[in-house]
Amino acid sequence: MMIQTYQSKLVLKILQSGETYRAKPNLSLKDEYQAMIDLLGLRCECPIFGVVKGKKQNTGGKVSGSVRLTLDVPDKLVHLTEYSEWADFLYVFQYTRPGHYRSLRPDCEEITVRDYNQLLKNLETQKPLSEYKCPQVVLEKIHPAWLKSAKVMGKGSFFTRLFSRK
Secondary structure, three states: OEEEEEEOHHHHHHHHOOOOEOOOOOHHHHHHHHHHHHHHOOOOOOOEEEEEOOOOOOOOOOOOOOEEEEEEOOHHHOEEEEHHHHHHHHHHHHHEEOOEEEEEOOOOOOOOHHHHHHHHHHHHOOOOHHHOOOEEEEEOOEOHHHEEEEEEEEOOEEEEEEEEOO
16 A cells, blocks of 8 residues: 655655664653554554555644655555544543543543544544545554655755655
8 A cells, every 4th residue: 555654854764774664652642642552453652644645635734754755555554544533532532531541531521432432443443445534544663665755845845855766
């Protein structure tokens, strides 16, 4: 599956050196990412997010890095979530019990327990790609053999550098 992800130049250097990239936990979203790891049964310290090339995308206008990597990832290693459901989860997470993301605090009025449980179920259930409106890719790692191209995003210029592998 062709995947695009925005990463730092350091990630590109790691991949170009032949090493596999594994993300380190983001301190500001550590608990939320741990929940994602648990929901999807991932084996990593921190998930790596991306989009399916050619499918509807919604990154919220934020780019986390300065290099757009295009990857050809084996389908069996691609986990998918609905972008809007992940965004809803991030919002509602503040109303969960500390250390227990599957339970809402008793004073939560933002979402019902039933709707929250359905949200969790939707996030962890893998569906065919065609059933996602705006699929979000979740990876455990990036293997250097998956790298097909990298575009370094630069200020003031549309195209700064293109790295291609054939």
